[in-house]
Amino acid sequence: MFWLVRCGQSWQWGCRVTLRRRCVALAALGVILAACSRTLPYQPDRHLPLAEAVRESEIRQRVILVGDAGDLEGGRDLLAMLGHFVHNQVPERTVVVYLGDNLYDSVDAIASNARASSALDAQLDAAAGAQAVLFVPGNHDWDAAACRARFSDGIAKLTNEAQYLEGSVRGAGRVRFVPPPGCPGPEVVDLDGLRLIALDSEWWLQSSGERTKWARANGCTNAEEGQVLRELQAALACEGPVECPPRLIVAHHPLSTTGEHGGWFSWHEHLLCAEYVPLPVFCSLYVMARKLGIARQDLGSTSYQHFVDSIFRAMAADPPLLYAAGHDHNLQVLEGSAARFVLVSGAGSKLSAVGHDDRTLFAQRAPGFMSIDARYDGQVELRVFSLGSRPVREPVYSATLQPTRDNSRPVPR
Secondary structure (H helix, E strand, O other), X not given: OHHHHHHHHHHHHHHHHHHHHHHXXXXXXXXXXHHOOOOOOEOOOOOOOOOOOOOHHHEEEEEXXXXXXXXXXXXXXXXXXXXXXXXXXXXXXXXXXXOOXXXXXXXXXXXXXXXXXXXXXHHHHHOOOOOEEEEOOOOOOOOOOOOOOOHHHHHHHHHHHHHHHHHOOOOOOOEEEOOOOOOOOOEEEEOOOOEEEEOOHHHHHOOHHHHHHHHHHOOOOOOOHHHHHHHHHHHHOOOOOOOOOOEEEEOOOOOOOOEHHHXXXXXXXXXXXXXXXXXXXXXXXXHHHHHOOOOOOOOOOHHHHHHHHHHHHHHOOOOOOEEEEOOOOOEEEEEOOOOOEEEEEOOOOOOOOEOOOOOEEEEEOOOEEEEEEEEOOOOEEEEEEEOOOOOOOOOOEEEEEEOOOOOOOOOOO
C-alpha cells in the first residue's frame, strides 16, 4: 500500500509539472505570435498615387493625427519621435490632433497625480512649437472603460482633463479640448486650406437621457442627435461658386476598422487572453462574444452601429475627404464610402492586432502617427510614420488623397 501511495503522489506531481510546462510553452508561443502580428506593413497590389517628395515651402497646412497616446510608459518613444518631427519641419503651419484616450488613468485631480499629469505633459511637450494642439475625447477620457463608471464620473474626468490641458503653461493658449467636455459637437476648426470637424463619438454611446439633459443644462450648442447631424451636414456643405477646402472629420471611434474593435482577432487570440493567460476555450468564447457585439466599444454593438449609421447619413450629401480616428491600437488606411478615406491612427502608446480586407490600402501593428499635408497647389497628401522602421523623415506609406486643383493658390515667395 505504501508503494501505491508513493506512486500515486509521483504521478500527480508529474502531471502538474507536465501541465505547467505545457502552459508555459503555450503562453510563450502566444507571446511570440502576438509580437509577429502585422509588425510588417500590409499593402495590397492596388494603391493610390504615391505622395511626391515634399518641400517645406510647398506646405500650406499640416495636420498630424495620433491617437491613444495616454499611456506614458508605452508612448514615450513615439512621443519623442513626434516631437522631433514637429520641431524640425513646419511647426508654425502644423496642427497636432490627439484622437482620444489621451489619459487612461482614472483620477479625481490630475494636477496632484504625477502619473496622470506626466502623461498629458508628455503629449503637450511633443507638440511644442506647433501652431495649435487639439485634444479629442475618447472612451477612456470619459472613463467609459470602467464597468461601473457613472455618467457624472465621466463628465468630471473630461472636465478635469480639459481644464488641465487648456490651463497648462505648456499650451500657452494654443491648446483646445474639442468638443467641450460633455458636448457632442461638431466643433469646426477652419485652417489655411483645410476644415477640421471634431466630434465626441463617445457621447453617442452614453445614456441618451443623461447626455441630452446635461448638454442642455451646460450650454452645449447641440444636445440631441438630430441637432448634431444637421450641424454636421452644414459644416460639410459647400456653399456658393467657390470650391470648398477639403473636410477632415476627427473623432475617437472609427467608422470602419479591421482591428479588434471591428471584430478582427488573430488565431492566437483564441488560445491566449487576459494578459497572455492560456485559456483556449474561454478565449474562443470571448472572441466570439466580441464579434457579436457584446462590448459597447466594439463596432458590432447596437449603440456603436447606430452612431456609424447616423454619421454615414449625415455625410452622404457632401462627403468629407477623410474621417480620422483612433480606438484600435494600430495604423490603418482604408477606402471609405461616405467619407472617401477612413484613417485609424491609434498607435500612440498601445498596440493591438490588425487584419485587412478589400478596403485596406495600408495596415500595420506598430507605434506611429499620420500626417496630412495640404499644399498650395491644392494637392492633399497622406504620410504614415512608424517607430523604428525608417528614419523619422521617411514614411512607411504615402499617398495622394486629392490631386492638384486648377484654382489653387500660388506658393508664397
